[in-house]
Amino acid sequence: xxxxxxxxxxxxxxxxxxxxxxxxxxxxxxxxxxxxxxxxxxxxxxxxxxxxxxxxxxxxxxxxxxxxxxxxxxxxxxxxxxxxxxxxxxxxxxxxxxxxxxxxxxxxxxxxxxxxxxxxxxxxxxxxxxxxxxxxxxxxxxxxxxxxxxxxxxxxxxxxxxxxxxxxxxxxxxxxxxxxxxxxxxxxxxxxxxxxxxxxxxxxxxxxxxxxxxxxxxxxxxxx
Numbered sequence: 001x002x003x004x005x006x007x008x009x010x011x012x013x014x015x016x017x018x019x020x021x022x023x024x025x026x027x028x029x030x031x032x033x034x035x036x037x038x039x040x041x042x043x044x045x046x047x048x049x050x051x052x053x054x055x056x057x058x059x060x061x062x063x064x065x066x067x068x069x070x071x072x073x074x075x076x077x078x079x080x081x082x083x084x085x086x087x088x089x090x091x092x093x094x095x096x097x098x099x100x101x102x103x104x105x106x107x108x109x110x111x112x113x114x115x116x117x118x119x120x121x122x123x124x125x126x127x128x129x130x131x132x133x134x135x136x137x138x139x140x141x142x143x144x145x146x147x148x149x150x151x152x153x154x155x156x157x158x159x160x161x162x163x164x165x166x167x168x169x170x171x172x173x174x175x176x177x178x179x180x181x182x183x184x185x186x187x188x189x190x191x192x193x194x195x196x197x198x199x200x201x202x203x204x205x206x207x208x209x210x211x212x213x214x215x216x217x218x219x220x221x222x223x224x
Contacts, residue, residue, distance in 0.1 A: 025155060025203050026079045032205070033058045056211040057151075063142035068209060075106075075138045078153060079117035083199045086157035088113050090190075092183050095141070097149040102182040104131050105151070106138045109177050109186070129178040136178070141207040148206040154183055156190075157199030164194035 032055045062071030078091075093106040107129035108118065118126065128136040143149040160168075167173055173193070181189060187197065 024080075025153060025201050027153075027203070028077050030058050031061060031076050032056065054211075057141055057205055057207050062140040062207065064140075065142055068144060069142055071140055071142075073138065073140045075118060075120050075123055077117060077119035077121075078155070080155050080199075080201055082116050083157045085159055086113055086198050087160045088158055089115070089199070090156040090158065090186070091118055092152070092154045092156075092181075092186060093138075094152050094154075094182050095143065095149050096152060097143075097147070098132075101132075102184075104180055104182050105140065105142070107131055107181060107186075109181075127178075130180045132180055134180070141205075143207050144209050146209060148208045151205050151207060152183065152202055153205070154200065154202045156186075156197060158190060159196040159198050161194055161196075167193050 034053055034055050036053060059071045060074050061076045062073070063069050064071050064073045080089075083089075089111040091106065091108040091111060092104065095103040095105060108126055109129045110127060111118065115122070115126075123138065128138070130136055131139050133139060141149070141151050168177070177189070190197070
């Protein structure tokens with residue numbers, strides 16, 4: 001555990017100067033890319049002459065589920081400013097437009113307070129909860145429908161107390177913590193266990209199946 005905390009401290013210190021002077025989430029510059037819809041074969045055939053630009057999530061960060069989705073399913077490097085009086089952070093990525101219920105794509109209930117980011121580089125050092133597929137892993141945006149779905153990237157900061165710590169030392173509660181939870185369920189669970197929410201940052205992006213048809217390495221767009 002000490003090696004993990006030392007690694008996270010080094011990583012956090014290296015990124016301090018890269019963060020904005022606020023509590024907003026910071027995404028990599030290539031998270032969104034700008035595409036020209038005229039490059040889509042169907043539009044070329046229909047003689048579309050006007051330049052139509054669209055910003056979409058880079059295929060680098062969407063799911064890999066051929067033949068529809070041929071993404072790389074990489075975790076974007078999402079960072080945030082250190083929050084005082086926080087004992088640990090949490091992260092949830094969810095699709096609130098999924099049929100039936102909110103679909104949880106990624107759920108990390110405990111991120112050490114020394115760590116102020118999630119990324120591919122440190123994913124093996126974090127304990128993932130179960131996503132809606134039952135996997136303890138990241139699943140990038142993967143919307144098979146023609147309508148746009150909203151993907152909520154949420155970071156929490158929690159403060160614990162003696163009562164909360166005592167409850168979480170129970171192995172049953174630890175196991176329950178890793179069970180799939182959307183943001184509403186997670187917030188209710190943490191409140192029930194006595195944790196106080198000190199931070200709740202969120203950014204929302206949209207994605208739909210047609211975006212994958214022309215999602216190549218085009219011009220990147222800064223999203224921060």
